Amino acid sequence: MKKYLINFSKYLGMCALSMGISSHALAAVIFSNFGPGSTYNVSSGNVVGDGFDGSIYSEGDSFTPITNAVFGSLRIALSEVFPGSQGTSLTINLTADAGNAPGAVLESWSTAPGSLGLLGNNNAPLVLNSSLNLMLLAGTEYWITASLGGMGNAVAWNWNSTGDMNPEAINDGSGWFSPSGLTPGAFEVDSAATVPEPSTLALFGVAFAGMAARARRKSSASGSTLNS
Structure with missing residues (x-):
């Protein structure tokens, strides 16, 4: 009986090890323009919402995966321009590409008003987890977009501080203009961890x-x- 228990434990351990190797993988970074320690430009960014020039702006930043990966989560640096300026829900989208501009929405998130820190502070990036876990294809361009409606509502998509100059797009309500020439905002796209x-x-x-x-x-x- 003792020999059997030893063999059973050994076999069980081998099964567990096999499962771990064959079907588990840690989440990996698909794209990131954050600096070390998730750093970014805390004092400047591209306006999302009211530009106080008569227009309401949406912003879009592109990325291209270097390998096929299942989309797991998005981390993005967003800040209120002034206290209370995120007066309505902020919409973040993952979109396909349409002629080097944001296209069809693939997945969307909405953040509650007042959920962001104030511009000028080292706010933790907003984390948005995927519920669809779409497959992102290597060499294919995708976009992350941010929009906020209503006059007086203004959020900044903080600039990256790593020199990333992937195409950035801006929309003032008349359609996407890309490349805009603006500095891309800071964000990171991570793959999903696999399960057995x-x-x-x-x-x-x-x-x-x-x-x-x-x-x-x-x-x-x-x-x-x-x-x-």
């Missing part, structure tokens, strides 16, 4: 069932020997 595949979980369950059956047979055999 159903086939792997099924195999693990079969292993448990098999070892349990073996235990019962050994127990029955031992009982028969003692009774005789």
Whole structure:
């Protein structure tokens, strides 16, 4: 029985190790223009919302994955221009490309009013997790866009501080203008961490069932020997 328990533990460990190697992977960075420690330009950014010049602006920044990856989350540096200036919901989109400008929306998020820190402070990047986990294709251009409606509502998409100059787009309500020549805002796109595949979980369950059956047979055999 002791030998069996040792073998069972060894087999169980091998199964767990196999599962971990074959079906788990840590999230990886698909794109980032943050500096070390998620740094960015805390004092300047591109206006999202009321530009106080008669127009309401949306901003878009592009990125191109270098490898195929499942989209897991977005981290983005956004700040209120002045206290209370995020007076309505801020909309963030992941979009496809349409002629080097933001195109069809692939996934969208909405943030509550007042959820951002004030411009000039080292605010933690906003983290938006994907619920769709779309596959992003290597070499394909995608866009992250930010928009905020209503006069008097203004948010800044803080500039990156790493020299990134991927195409940036701006929309004043008449359509996207790209490339705008503006400094891109700071953001990071991360892949999703994988989970055990159903086939792997099924195999693990079969292993448990098999070892349990073996235990019962050994127990029955031992009982028969003692009774005789």
